[in-house]
Amino acid sequence: MISHRAPDSLSTWRAAILIAVIALLVSCGKPPPKEISTLDKIRTTGVITLGIRETSVPFSYLDDAQQQAGYAWEIANRVATAVKRDLKLDTLAIHTFVVTPQTRIPLVANQTVDLECSSTTHDRERERQVGFSSSFYLTGPRMLVRRDSPVRDWSDLRGKRAVVSSGTTAELALRKLDRERGLDIEIMLAKDIGENFMTVETGRAAASVQDDVILYSNIARARDPSAWQVVGAPLMREAYACMLRKGDVPFKRLVDATIAEMARSGELMQLYTKYFASSLAVKGGVRIDQPLSDDMRELLRQPNDRID
């Protein structure tokens, strides 16, 4: 006969508590800060690992031919070339590693990924864990609404529903706007870009609030692009930049110099035209067609890592 009062019931608890305590201890004991040099690592291994995204159009994505492409992906490749030249290496292997918004920061911090260029916003909170290069793109949260919607500006959202992707800077900006101006907006949260657009497409929300570049790419891929438009002034300024190890000054200098050189030679502007104003090989051909803002024109002339 099998005893039901299993003798291991107490030891299960002990084991669980032990694991929890160990986890806490490990995480509290601060290791001495050590200098991590990405360039040294690349020199010894002969490999640079670039973080890539699969669907972040037009920054870093797989195109219809299953080739990696994108505005930020090309910048990352220029950096790899510059690293090879700088370290005087005969060969440099470029490895790629797929990241998501949830994994990108830990993967850069734990040295799995050396450089992550996609649609990552450079902000103060993230600076505690990782470093950022010069910005290569400026955007800000705006609203996507149906063309026949009465919503034209933020104040029109009073008492209405707006959907925003949870955990994004746009969510914070929208909450702040709602609080400060007492708009009484009903804020719906969406898990990701796809759910966000679906929520406004099915009429559950009056407006979708996201970085405007995402809104333009949603319009480009919508069933009827002419039914949608982007309205409202950007709630804040967001700068996309490449993510690298925190405190790695020589590597950051090299990445910044590469971006600055691309700006000087006009290559950055060419890439902008290629990805934001031409047809892309995604879903049989889409055009983002985002007008070039004055802020962005200025950045393409003189890249910097200034935020807010």
Next chain:
Amino acid sequence: MNYDWSWRFLFGPSLTGEGSYVVMLMHGFGWTILISLTAWLIALAFGIALGVARTLPRGVLRRFATLYVHLFRNTPLLVQLFLWYFVLPEWLPKAWGDTLKSMNLVLNQVLTVLLCLSLYTAAKVAEHVRAGIASLPAGQYRAAQALGFGVIASYRHVVLPQAFRIALPPLTSELMNVFKNSAVAMTIGLMELTGTSRQVSEFSGHPFEAFAFATLGYMLIALVAARVMRVIEARSRISGATQT
């Protein structure tokens, strides 16, 4: 690794301006418990009925139960939630769909998750109950019939009391699964434990701590659930009976 571990941020004010991060996480923890337990109770009641129906000799009920179990057990939970939340209102007559979409936001999300999670879990519960019944020697049911019990009385007094005891251990695992499965709620914007830890991870710049908190939360729930089920198992044991 160059990572700044710190648990203190949990008690600092959150960037959302709604208290501290630990309050946000506890809020998510509360949602996880609420939706999981409610869904579990509904699933248990419905699942037992389905499981019994699957063992009935022929009939419409049996065919319905079999079809139901195959339908709900063999499609991903995430897909089911998408269908309930995004597709169902489009299929219904427009007025009904619009009512659904414009009803209280949180209520709508909670009801959708409860519907989805309990229907899915009921199919799993049904299989455990059916397996419990099937594992009994056929003689038990026949002996009850021979003693003059009808179908209902045979199940009520002879088959089910034994089958439930056999099904208890797998039902314990199922109970733990409900808590973990409840994380699908975040895909429709209901911020339970996994959802809030993702949010906190993004806002605070402390992803490892946020997810460690969620891990500990789920572990705590699973341990308590296992403990409670073990007590129930021990209490319901018939002394002297041999476990088949």
